[in-house]
Amino acid sequence: MEDTTYTKGIYTATIGVRAIDGGQFQGLVSLARDDGEDAxxxxxxxxxxxxxxxxxxxxxxxxxxxxxxEIEL
Known part of the structure; x- marks a missing residue:
């Protein structure tokens, strides 16, 4: 499955899912800030x-x- 991303200004949110105990699943969001320095x-x-x-x-x-x-630019 290809990653789904959303952007706002210099912020990129990538969503995903992981399996957890009991056959359940948990949603995840990785938020990265790309301001030209360390991301x-x-x-x-x-x-x-x-x-x-x-x-x-x-x-x-x-x-x-x-x-x-909620992010203000």
């Missing part, structure tokens, strides 16, 4: 577990939009 990234995790990958990916997508929406 630091922060990993955010969706708090709630999901029963399937698609649901976890949708949760990660929503989290990425919230994170980017």
């Amino acid at each position: 630091d990234s922060t990993l955010y995790e969706v708090e709630a577990a999901s029963g399937n990958e698609e649901e976890a990916l949708n949760e990660a997508r929503a989290l990425a939009h919230r994170i980017l929406g």
Whole structure:
């Protein structure tokens, strides 16, 4: 599966999913700042577990939009 990314200014959010205990899945968002220097990234995790990958990916997508929406340029 190809990575899905969203950008706002110098910020890029990449979403993903990982398997966790009990056959559940967790959505992830990696937020990177590319300001010409070292590109630091922060990993955010969706708090709630999901029963399937698609649901976890949708949760990660929503989290990425919230994170980017809160950034002021």
